[in-house]
Amino acid sequence: MRRGKINIRRSDFYEMVWDVVRLIPPGRVTTYGHIAEYLGAKGSARLVGYAMNASHSQPDVPAHRVVNRKGLLTGKHHFGHPERMQQLLEAEGLIVQNDQIVDFEKHLWVPSRELR
């Protein structure tokens, strides 16, 4: 993440990530990179991944709606059962083939575009 004069603490950044994820509507998805960009930390998508890893201990964070930039379910191994993430997405009407969301762009929810 990019730090300016004010040093943003890790825990605060994680909180902000979770808050954005909570805003993703059912049936829509976004990416690590877009979340990072929205939080002014473009280039630190990786850090968003860490926040997501810790998100399972948090209430109401639809972690399955966050995928990588190609629409691949790269976080599937963090849902207990490896097929859990896909099941959750399909339950919301998305189609997943080979760990990839079909028509990914059509379901993409970009926070910087949607939130205002």
Added chain:
DNA sequence: ACCTTGACGGCCA
């Protein structure tokens, strides 16, 4: 203190 490992992404061959 050093090295490795990621739920990443952009760039270039």
Added chain:
DNA sequence: ATGGCCGCCAAGG
């Protein structure tokens, strides 16, 4: 289209 490299940066060994 695919794959390797490399910034990025927190955690864990």
